[in-house]
Amino acid sequence: MRFTPPLLVALAALVTTAGAAPETADRVTVDLTAGRPANLVDPEAALGAGLDGMGRGEVAALYTPHNVARMRQGGLQPISYRLRTELGIEAWHWNEAGVWSDPAHAQGYWTSNDRAKRPILLTHGYALPRRGDSVDQANNLGYSRLDDGDPDSFWKSNPYLDPRYTHTDARPEWAVLDLGQGQAIGAARIGWAQPYAVAYEVQHWVGVDEYDPVGRWVAFPGGVVDKGQGGEATLAFDRPVETRFVRVLMKRSSGTAPAGATDARDRLGFAIRELAFGAIDTQGRFVDVVRHAKDGHAQTYAEVSSTDPWHRAVDRDLDLEQPGLDRVFASGLTNGQPMMVPVGVLYDTPENAAALIRFLRWRKYPVTQVELGEEPDGQYVDAETYGALYLEFAAVLRGVDPSLTFGGPSLQSGIADTWLDPDPDHSWTRRLMRYLRGRNAIDQLGFFSFERYPFDDICGDIGDKLMDQTRLTQALFKRFADDEIPADTPWVISEYGFSAYSGRAMVEMPSALLNADIVGQFLTLGGDAAYLFGYGPNVPINQHLACAGYGNMMLWQADATGAAQHPMPAYWAARMMTQDWAQPGGGTHALWPASTADKDAKGRPYVTAYALRRPDGRFALMLVNRDAGRAHAVRLGFQTGGGWRGATGAAQAVQYSPKQYVWKADGPDGHPTRNLPPERFAIADAGQALSLPANSLTMVVLSSAGPAGR
Template sequence: MIVLPVPIPDPIVVDLSAGKPLNVFRPDEAFGGGLDGMGRDEVAATYTPRNIKAMRQAGLRKITYRLRTELGNQVWHWNPDGRWSDPAHAQGYWTSSDKPGAPIRLSHGYDLPRRGMTNDNANNAGYSRLDDGDASTFWKSNPYLDTRYTHAPARPQWLAAELGETKAIDAARLTWATPYAVDYKVQYWTGHDDWDPDGRWVTFPHGDVTGATGGVATLKLADAPISTVMVRVLMSRSSGTAPKGSTDVRDGLGYALAEVGFGTLDANGFHDEIRKGRSRTTQSVMHVSSTDPWHRAVDRDPELEQPGLDLVYRSGLTSGLPMMVPVGALFDTPDNVAAEIRWLKRRGYPVDQVEIGEEADGQYNAPEDYAALYEQMADAVHAVDPKIVTGGPSLQNAVADMWGPDAGEDRSWTRRLIDALAAHDRLKDLGFVSFEHYPFDDVCGPVEDKLLDHDALLDADLQRLRDDHVPAATPLVISEYGFSAYSGRVMSEMPAALLNADIVGRFMARGGKQAFLFGYTPNQPINQHQACAGYGNMMTWQTDENGSAKWPSPTFYAARLLTQAWSQPGHGQHGVWPAASSVRDAKGRALVSAYAVHRPDGAWALMLVNRDAKAAHAAAMTFKGADGHTQGFAGPVEVWRYDRSRYAWKDAGEKSRPVRDLPPLRLRQDGTKSVLLPPWSVVVVRGVISPPAPG
């Protein structure tokens, strides 16, 4: 038996002097897991009875359903049964059936043949129709941004082309489809790259076009070439015309372009700097303000699967509780959204929160356009059930700054969204603001520094949201959290447990409403972003070669400590009180973090995270009242200790796996004694406190 040396006790002070907690939460609402879209054949392989049983052991009862189709420029056919607006040709605008029928175990996204974006945030296998070299295809903006649907003045729509490097530009060739722009401007970017804070859009000397009639327009934009890295077409008035034979009003709303070219024009003709191709690697990168959700039956993407809503609700993962349900925003229609809510209610599934869209800030669209679509989707939800709380947009990061194509004077995407909703008196429909929290893109380098830096990073993120005009009364939701958005070894080692405990503990102490763990489903180790990161993954369980949950991960055990030891399972109200350690490193960062809750059963629980990789610490816990009196734990306390003596990872590439995988050590000790915190450990201490001692 190894006996660890006991260090000199350091005080952990729980401050009760304010007389009220920092925050209150109910575990079955506050702590959850995220279920995301997957690749081909992965849904059936993942949602097995064995895997579902393993996942449920984490104790995360609230579920958020992530909408990967929204990241991939796709329309979600949440119900495979439904109707097309043009049923004779199996195309147009899709509305899934709201009539309960056969159980929905699998659903898919459908690619958009009028897509303008080169890149997306999902499989990234699509391409822009603006420079695919095919004049028979075209990009079209979203008709739901027209005045007919927004009941407000139509905002300009745009396309922007990255040139890859600085190019000399004095001409454009625009091949318009229908409807075309009557008034538009061709502009160049003055910055040295798309993120240059000093960059601005400037209209070419001859780039202001009015009274255009469509067709192929070859424009001499300047008398002499102008050097730039990016060109934009800003469209302000549409022809409002539809293709011959059209019977759908949406066909004539917005703008449509078949091909674009930017370069130089001389006596030998037009010299295009835009690369043409049908992939993101062969064409110049295009960005657009919005995309028409029109599509066809043949556009179904078999490589991207969403678990069926029946599959999720009937799996037991929701624990019979309401699930945070997603609806599309940028690439969907209000009719499809309303049908989804009607179907859920007719099926008898509980739903109290609806998240509208996902990572809208990462799609390079204008926040004002997202606001216009958000309002329509919120109206569709509330027309079915006005009691449902709508929110969003699951920001990629709490700091959501704009880039070149629609930067404007105010570069905060979030502030512009909030201001747009406020201007329309629609903040009442923003029942929560959701954002993702993956603090570290770099999963290499010194991990200990990252753990110690996280406190300041999360605090800055939360302050930034309030600085960006998110009202103080609007609940904040972490829609996804984890070490990084990119996989690596660190996610399958002890630091993942430490950071996840810190994320949830600190977020609750700072007033957070809900936090959802990403990587809830069992998975395999991969290397995604950096070779130096090694192999690992966001996952509660690692699977065997047959896809069955086999090894619980540090992420799993951190979740169990959160849901089974620190908090009291169920719906009881918990109070979060300020707690802090005096132990600091040379930079003033807390080596030990502390999170205190008062549970419904009367017990106090402290979750202590020792982020010191080299040294053990000891915690001497004190509760300080308003009158200066102090209290401590009375009698025995229960202690759960999870550290590197319980878990070890074998780094072996794709065959990496745990070689030691034990649950947290559980023991009882005298509550008046200090509690050992081994290096890199998560420790929960729980007991009752004594009456106040005379001060």
């Protein structure tokens, strides 16, 4: 539940004085002046974890009784099931039993069986052979068919974007090539497949760069076609144009299908076999500057507006596994809580999604929220395209079970901006909100989900990044307001952690502090649920930048067999939040704004504070000392209409710091050299100064209910 007005109170409470010395106790102030809490949550519904797709053989290795027991010890209750196949431009066979639209050839559009004779333990994604993007956000091993050099392959747009499905006007489709640098382009060659474009434009980008807010697509002179005939079309432009980015914008389809096709979806949209750009030399030969290869890294970079989810049995990707839904529910990891389940939207069909919902209801699994799609902004899909598919899928699924709540879009980044976009509004999120409002369907966004990885680069000064995270979150919430997300729509962090890329910071003390800051601040500012990523045991890797070192998002470090061995700082942070800050057993907890005064030169508080009033009436404070260089002494108190009053009575504290944990960096063989549980101690007088060690996380539970018994 969200109370929006106290957001301003929470932010304003951070404006205080600076410069307290370590021996001078700083004030931790719980602000009660608003008369009502900033938010109400039940931690058993609000503090969860995500389960993702995995590599070959990894699902069975993870879901062992030993690992499941260790994961559950963290106390995180609800589960968000993540759909890695959607990131890999693959269709998800959530049940490997099902039917093809062309069963004679084991190909076409797949619908999994909504009944299962045997438990579904392991499932796979199926790579899309009509793919148009060079890269994807999963294993990134595929390639675009637009410039693969194969005359028998082709890209095709998603037929579910046709008006017969969306019940709106037809939207143009596009295919973009990034030539890597400016090139003099005087001609284009398009090898059309079926259906081809009758009306289309061949365009070049005019702008300082791809993010130019006043950039625009301009048709090449002689690049406008209104009576296309398909086949291989060569366009010689009136004059060459220097450009890096080129595009084919398809406006009207032929509505034709390949010979022998009987499925109506085969004639909807547009299809291209190959794209070439360059010039025609003095001998009349086409000189192509596009690199053609069956390799997404070697070919000229390509992006498309959508992709046809058509595929074949031979397209199964054995290197990308999704845990079977029966396996997940039977494991006990959901703790009896409703699991947030996904359906593929960009690369799947409404029919397959509907079958999934029927299956879940048949099994009587607790499900209340369904997330539609995953990271469409990270895959450069137009907000309006996603919005059309979102409403289409939601309508179909609502017909299966109207009691469900549908949401999305699970933004790759809370701040999502478009590129190569002629619309002056480059905010992906605001464009989605405006599209939904334009369809009178903003109320169909049952929750707004996004991922929270504050830093792509986790090299350099990790302490400075840790200090900056809360400021970035404040900016993010301001951006949400600017993006016109309805204030009464529930907000969900579907994944969170230090970075989407691995690094040493994830296995050292800052990982625990960052997770606590993300959760505490998000819930105080009105968030509804946050799902930690990296639930299962894992091993240190270096994924992106050598300077980041080796690490991973994980509650437990795994041994050589994949079994959970060492609890990580993220584990203790999760356990302290669920077992010490929150009252075990759940119930309504009230979050009140809390702040400290001592700040660094950039105005950032060294110590962040998050206050819960638990169902037992007691206040619990989560205190994060982000200063890696020194301890901070604090006094706990409350701001009321009568002024500031120190806490009274006894208290219980739990503290986790470098005293308990030290990591030895040794590449992939890194491991803890000191790994102790948090320290527990009693506080005789909660009003006296409390020492917070450098880089520490502390939970304090007061015996009283606040000032004067409040």
